[in-house]
Amino acid sequence: MKIHEYQAKQLLKDAGVPIPTSLLAGSADEAVAHFDALGGGVAVVKAQVHAGGRGKGGGVKVVRSKQECKSEAERILANPLITPQTGPEGVTVKKLLVEQATDIAHEYYVAIVLDRASQLPVLMASTEGGMEIEEVAAKTPEKIIKTFIDPDRGLLPYQVRKIGYLLGLKNEQVKAAGPTLKGLAKVYLDKDCSLAEINPWVRTADGNMIALDAKMNFDDNALFRLKDIAELRDEAEEDPGELRAGQAGLSYVKLDGTIGCLVNGAGLAMSTMDIIKYHGGEPANFLDVGGGANAEQVTEAFRIILSDPTVKAVLVNIFGGIMKCDTIATAIMTAFKEVGVKVPLVCRLEGTNVELGRKMLSESGLPIITASDLTDAAKRVVEAA
Numbered sequence: 001m002k003i004h005e006y007q008a009k010q011l012l013k014d015a016g017v018p019i020p021t022s023l024l025a026g027s028a029d030e031a032v033a034h035f036d037a038l039g040g041g042v043a044v045v046k047a048q049v050h051a052g053g054r055g056k057g058g059g060v061k062v063v064r065s066k067q068e069c070k071s072e073a074e075r076i077l078a079n080p081l082i083t084p085q086t087g088p089e090g091v092t093v094k095k096l097l098v099e100q101a102t103d104i105a106h107e108y109y110v111a112i113v114l115d116r117a118s119q120l121p122v123l124m125a126s127t128e129g130g131m132e133i134e135e136v137a138a139k140t141p142e143k144i145i146k147t148f149i150d151p152d153r154g155l156l157p158y159q160v161r162k163i164g165y166l167l168g169l170k171n172e173q174v175k176a177a178g179p180t181l182k183g184l185a186k187v188y189l190d191k192d193c194s195l196a197e198i199n200p201w202v203r204t205a206d207g208n209m210i211a212l213d214a215k216m217n218f219d220d221n222a223l224f225r226l227k228d229i230a231e232l233r234d235e236a237e238e239d240p241g242e243l244r245a246g247q248a249g250l251s252y253v254k255l256d257g258t259i260g261c262l263v264n265g266a267g268l269a270m271s272t273m274d275i276i277k278y279h280g281g282e283p284a285n286f287l288d289v290g291g292g293a294n295a296e297q298v299t300e301a302f303r304i305i306l307s308d309p310t311v312k313a314v315l316v317n318i319f320g321g322i323m324k325c326d327t328i329a330t331a332i333m334t335a336f337k338e339v340g341v342k343v344p345l346v347c348r349l350e351g352t353n354v355e356l357g358r359k360m361l362s363e364s365g366l367p368i369i370t371a372s373d374l375t376d377a378a379k380r381v382v383e384a385a
Helices: 005-014 028-037 066-078 133-139 157-166 171-190 220-225 240-247 266-278 295-306 325-339 354-362 374-384
Strands: 022-025 043-047 060-063 096-100 104-115 120-126 144-148 193-204 209-211 214-218 251-254 259-263 285-288 313-320 345-351 368-370
Touching: 005 022, 005 171, 005 214, 022 028, 028 043, 028 066, 028 096, 043 066, 060 066, 066 096, 104 133, 104 171, 120 133, 120 157, 120 171, 133 144, 144 157, 157 171, 171 193, 171 209, 214 220, 240 251, 240 295, 259 266, 259 295, 266 285, 266 313, 266 374, 285 295, 295 313, 295 325, 313 325, 313 374, 325 345, 325 354, 325 368, 345 354, 345 374, 354 368, 368 374
Parallel strands: 259 285, 259 313, 313 345, 345 368
Antiparallel strands: 022 096, 043 060, 043 096, 104 120, 104 193, 120 144, 193 209, 193 214, 251 285
């Protein structure tokens, strides 16, 4: 689950991280009122959406007067914000953060993610803040500092000092960096984050260290015990299909292709998408119904896939392990009739009772194309699309 910048900053502030003074606005007039409340000097108007690259898309603007503030706020709210992460259609901006400008001496990067190799959270920091960390990692990996965090002990004082000195900070600056590093680690561990990022993390002209922007993602599987975090969810920022799938217990991610995929098991779903691409097609989605999917879930999966107008054909790839193939076949036929599938449907079954399942589909009288194996299924669905 993702949250907005202003929400992430509030979590950081509660953990003792210094942040700029800012106010949330829902209209241009409200933005102007906040500009005045912040002193009427230099401020920054920032679009609040779940996509990165807002500055490149014109969603972050420095303003120096009420007129400029109103003009930029009206422009951002009136037009879709297009960034490298939104796609060409862009996203609608409904909220703005009006923030007091900061006198920046240097920009840094700091974030915590899970390192799967060590099975520990890793804190990454760099002197190259304000830019995409992927670019830094690709071109100058030596500029990324890493330290691993023990989840039981948290980020230790000696680690804070080490990171500060490796970033080139001086004595008092290292001391000023402490609250941010410790607070970021506390939020990451206490709130079950999958990502906690500050970029840029800035050193001001007077030596203070301030979190100028923040991004946080959370483990969906932990939300049942984090009611305060779950309440921060903004469903308007999420793909309707993905939201609907989550409510049905399905894993769904919208993609840009034309071939819908209904698969049980994440690994099998990835392989299915790979082989579709190998044979010249493009998957329209990732959809994992899970090993114990029932007829209701399969039916809802079909509804979600077919609600996408770009889908020209559907590939069902099921391995009958926990659930037998004849049960899956029954669910597919029921879903086909209830949903009213109007695009070519290719079905590949394998596993327990596979012959019975295939027979049921072939004798159903429904226009379902059965495939002998995954390669055959991929070729058939690419041809049908």
